[in-house]
Amino acid sequence: MQNYFNELANFLTAQLKGDEIFTCTFSGEDSNFVRFNQNLIRQAGGVAQRNLSLDLIQGRRHAPGNCTLTGERSQDESRLAQILDELRRKLPHLPDDPHLLYATQVNSTEQLGENRLIPATDAVQQILAAGEGQDLVGIYASGGIFNGFANSLGQRNWFSTYSFNFDWSLYHQGDKAVKAAYAGFDWDDKVLRAKMDGARNQLAILAQEPKTLAPGQYRVFLSPVAVYDFVGLLGWGGFGLKSHRTKQTPLLRMIEAGATLHPALNIRENTAEGVAPNFDGKGFSKPEVVTLIAGGAYRDCLVSPRSAQEYGVPTNGASPDEAPDSLDIAAGDINADQILERLDTGVFINNVWYLNYSDQPACRITGMTRFACFWVEGGKIVAPLNVMRFDETLYRAFGDNLLGLTVEREIIVDSGSYGGRSSKSGRVPGALIKDFNFNL
Amino acid sequence: MIVEQQFLRMRPAVDFCSLRLVRSREEIIHVRQDILQPVVTGHDTGAMITITDNGGMGYAATSDLSSEGLKAAIEQAWTWAKCSAACSVIDFRKVVMPKYQGDYRSHVEKRWDTVPLSAKIEIARSECARLKTDDRIVDWDALLWFIEEEQILLTADGGRVSQHLEILIPGLSVTANAGSETVRRSFGGFDLGRQGGLEILDDIQYTQQAPKLSAEVIQLLAAPNCPTGVMDVLLDADQMYLQIHESVGHPLELDRILGDERNYAGTTFVTPDMLRNHYQYGSALMNITFDPTLGNQLATYAFDDDGLKAEKVFIIKDGILQRALGGVTSQTRAGLPGTANSRASGWNRPPTDRMANLNLEPGVFSFEAMVGSIANGVYMKRNTSWSIDDSRNKFQFGCEYGRRIVDGELREVVKKPCYKGISATFWRNLKRVGNRDTVQVLGTPYCGKGEPNQVVRVGHATPACVFGDVDVFGGE
Structure with missing residues (x-):
């Protein structure tokens, strides 16, 4: 994905005319989202999305735009060329922006995450097993998150991470519940079960008669x-x-x-x-x-x-x-x-x-x-x-x-x-x- | 269209399969302190595949609309349908998904694209400039936010729904400061958006708001805090919309009643028994309708995102609860009637039960008659603070602007008017409902809910109203 973003940035650089410059950012994710209610699955699915935000700059005038990317190079280059053209047509109608500021010192960086996630379907089965007999409600989210920056001055920045976040509650009844979370980069069923046990233990207290405070x-x-x-x-x-x-x-x-x-x-x-x-x-x-x-x-x-x-x-x-x-x-x-x-x-x-x-x-x-x-x-x-x-x-x-x-x-x-x-x-x-x- | 043809060619041998293709475009013109902010143009395109099979359900959303992209999405959705087949909250074979053919377009008189960009900038710039009338005004801005959205819902068994929305969200705000006190008056933006074109600016008298806002914000700067006590409140429409949204709309969402939202947005004090047993939600003056068919409201449509045909229905009639807000899946799960309100924020999120246009029907009282009926109270205008418990019961709301009402007359301006109450009893103290002259067609583009999180647009048309015995207070 990093290479793909850099290729698109190079494409954009090649499309510039005269004294135009650009800055752009990339955001993307390949995520799985699984909702639970009563320790059953309510909605399960995946989301793959990539978005590029582009700011076309000429002097102190600039026009920002953004679009989703398909991941297929010729389609995306065509789409970016259209956006660039749209922004270029807009520029003459815009005044100078006195508050425009962008980095002119090239400072390229990369933070590369390692994908150590287990298949989401496996994690879901472990959650259902750990929550057996409980009124468990919540969401498991996992997958890659990607962010990038590029400009026509040659700067390239990239960030990727592969993480999971299981955010859930165990309900006793009504609005009485214990909230728990397990997030990280390396899923461990033992840690999940320990956290589930901890939440389950607190449920026993919730079974007692609740107290209502006076203001x-x-x-x-x-x-x-x-x-x-x-x-x-x-x-x-x-x-x-x-x-x-x-x-x-x-x-x-x-x-x-x-x-x-x-x-x-x-x-x-x-x-x-x-x-x-x-x-x-x-x-x-x-x-x-x-x-x-x-x-x-x-x-x-x-x-x-x-x-x-x-x-x-x-x-x-x-x-x-x-x-x-x-x-x-x-x-x-x-x-x-x-x-x-x-x-x-x-x-x-x-x-x-x-x-x-x-x-x-x-x-x-x-x-x-x-x-x-x-x-x-x-x-x-x-x-x-x-x-x-x-x-x-x-x-x-x-x-x-x-x-x-x-x-x-x-x-x-x-x-x-x-x-x-x-x-x-x-x-x-x-x-x-x-x-x-x-x-x- | 190529994507539709590809989908129909690839449709798998499953119980149900749909494609929801969404293309949206937006342009934001924002002038702050007389300086045009970057004019953002956005394009968003993607699709969601939904599959139910052998009792399971899965979805996959992708911005890759090539045949390979759609194929991968179908495979992923199918994988999740298989994974959930024996462990879903319902056997999805029991859910009869709609199969309609139809379309809908927003009624637009003056299209956004027919007016040059420079002219639209000038509208915002001139209104912004009119807000700065005093040195104590420290921030001021004007907004024109245009959204165009086209959605096609295609089912493998022959359903096809096409809907095309055009939306304008205008706004103005002005902030004044003196030492450690800062106050604000605003119009639109957060609470006012409608379907249509630039004719909306005339409908809402956009160019007549700035002088009033500027005068009121300076008044607020010198005003005393709202008094404390139990008294009547006269809530203008731009606070009523929020009261309806938080203490009627959200509690009546069927997915909350079914418990889906308990980990995030919350549960509800409303139970299935209340729905079956004609629960008295409010006084006999309370008539709430779900009406996604009403003219130019923010959430008007002909079909929800599952393809269910939208119709106007009473949710609360003469104060008595009639039905909840829930789409076809929730209706099947709960065994209760609902509404066509299964909605998604975009192609990358699955539909859930949301409000659409949820309106309070007007009554018979003029604004003056409502003021005249109050011996001791506060008139409150424009929401600025909102908080409610996870059962949608204990709420506390604050407004930008208030005026004391004493012996049937509007008196001095008060700042930071707040009130608190409990939804289950608050609406029973609805004493007067304003007539059509007090109605405003409002709504918000920022209703958040769901896991994964989604923000959708909702509409609320409401008159001003009087509530009795309300716990009122002010700032520090």
Whole structure:
């Protein structure tokens, strides 16, 4: 596939006229998706897709376009020639773009994944066997993911990975369920069964009479998955330069009013240890690390090439939405075996759901508890929790009310697949918080 | 067409086989802070093969439409059908797939392609420029998003459905800041798209919105927070659409009732017994219709993506639940009636139960009469925050703009109006439904659901409404 992309890039280069140049990106996947419900197959299939995005540039004018590729060279060359012609016809009608920025220093790279996946049909049979007797619902996704960049200056970048992500729940009844995930590059039936056993063991607790909390403030422990979702919402406008300069960031009070978070909070975009490509759509390499929050204070922004040009600062290869791809939150000092004891009496939150800003400038976030959340008394789990709505600011939860972060961090591989399978990931600890506000 | 001929020539000896071929094109004109953003032109073409055989079902999607590509897709779909034959949620031999012949085209008066690019850019540029009326306005933009989609659904046993959609999604937004407070007013984009051409801009009075938005965003900057308390709310159509979407549409999707979505989008508080036993969903004023046949709505079509013929049906009539939203597979699995709403986001995702056009039928009250009926309440406009639990029950929504209503009169502007409630009881407090003058034809291009994830377009036409005893609050 890498060679094919390079051949198409060479073809495009040969089609250029005069002082035209181009940048282009490639995205593709050969994926299997198998949905389960009640430990039976709901939908099973495969998706093979390749897409090329092309930006034809002449001076400061440029016209972007994209198309799907067939994988057959003559057809794709014909299609690309048509797109190129369409963009060329469009150029005279477009003004100069003052915010256009693309890499002019050639920096070719490749990150080649090795395909060690077992056949998807085998993995599915192992899942059905491991889930026997359970109300298992979820999705198994596996296969290759491919990303490339090329320009007419000669730069070539390539990224490939072959991974699986089995994301599932075991249901007790109603909305009471245990959520689990198994993601990686080397499938091991023993690991699957161990994770399934762990989820099955938690189901026993869910069989107990659930507790319904009255709205109010409670001591809570957020699991690493819950922290990833809560802090991850900040990816929605929190860290981008454009949202900072236009005062739309949910961290507005950090940049305008001197607000800070707990000194133990250190957040980074850690490309070096993530699973996403290390180059962007305009040919810039991403630094290994961008420090976003250090010691509870705001440090740097994620800067896309477009924002870099608009605001006159260097880019750090951020995507157009300027959201982290590889979220890294530093560990704390609470050991895993101390969590229940330190929580004492309160709510153990394994998963949160449907988060949104309820007051964006104040970074107040609302959302729900979901899946296996428990009421804890005297350091012991005593009952599953009926779902509760929270509405709490980041400044309280991860500021004055943060009691600590866990030593152990969890690697979370995003199971999202809007448009294509995600390459986002996180490495985050759990968090112990006091006076966390539940309102419904 | 070559692809169709190839498919019919290659059709395997299986119980059922279909080809769904999708070609789409889009063009996005976006002007931000008076600067034209890159004008993106997109072309997307691919096909999905679906096979059911011996009780199993499999699919394969490919952008390779050569004979080799289709052959490989058929083999892959067949492999998955075999793999799932003895372990599917239903024996697919029991599902009678539709076999219709028919077509559908969006009604278009002023085609996108008949207007020069420069003229369309100028529309967006001039509206964008009108938004910046004050130094406190820190961001502003205008959007024209055009989508054209052609889909052919071919079944090996003779069905052929052709549908051609043209869609325009216009938008405007303006953001103002003072110190650590930022507020926004917007129009369209997220909640307004329709089938048709550039005549839609006249229908929605696109060129008359900017001055109002700019004035309102400055008002919001100086406004107090929405008060806290239990009171009446008057929800304008651009909040009602979201209320319908989240607390009526999603809970009534049959695949949720069957449990398919429990690992991701969630379950539902609605049970098959509620569907069989005439559950009272809301007050007697509540009439919800599934209507994929209505004029220029965002999700109007003649057939769903399984080829089932689309018809208007009541989902809730006089407050009583009539049926759920589910396509032919879910209807067979549940043994319940449904709707023609098995839909996919594109050629690369399989159809599942989705909303299409889900509308609240208008009532008799004018806007003024609804305001006049409220002694203590808040008028809320334009959704900006949405969250609901995985059973689609406990919700919390926020709006961009509010006004106090006291003793039947609209009073001061309030910012960050929020309210929360529980779907199962909220609709029973529906006190007044606005008349046709208060109806807006809205919808969203961003309804997310499913594993693998899919975003589809849904339409919601709704009047403004009054709800009683609502838990209302504001910002920090």
